Amino acid sequence: MNGHTIDVSTTGLSFVVPAIRIGEHYFTGPDRKLLLKVDLPERPVEMQVSPVRYESLDENETEKGYVVGVFIVEMSEEDRAGFDLYVNKLQRHRII
Numbered sequence: 001m002n003g004h005t006i007d008v009s010t011t012g013l014s015f016v017v018p019a020i021r022i023g024e025h026y027f028t029g030p031d032r033k034l035l036l037k038v039d040l041p042e043r044p045v046e047m048q049v050s051p052v053r054y055e056s057l058d059e060n061e062t063e064k065g066y067v068v069g070v071f072i073v074e075m076s077e078e079d080r081a082g083f084d085l086y087v088n089k090l091q092r093h094r095i096i
Contacts, residue, residue, distance in 0.1 A: 005038065010087050014069040020054055028054045028068060040086050045079035047072050
């Protein structure tokens with residue numbers, strides 16, 4: 001499923017997706033672990049994340065779907081280094 005990020009930090013992120021189910025399964029359920037691929041400007045990184053909250057976008061929003069907040073559980077050392085560098089660069093430029 002494709003979506004886009006709206007907030008990132010070194011410990012978690014939030015993103016918008018069109019649905020919170022794949023088939024009959026909610027991916028936002030308790031004790032779920034998701035493999036998330038984030039396309040950074042330099043290269044994509046993969047991480048295992050755990051959903052902590054979600055909410056439906058209001059009908060008056062310009063976008064439909066759900067905002068999902070996740071906690072980063074695990075990343076490879078290489079992906080972690082690239083992701084942290086990206087987040088720190090955003091913080092320095094106050095884009096976040």
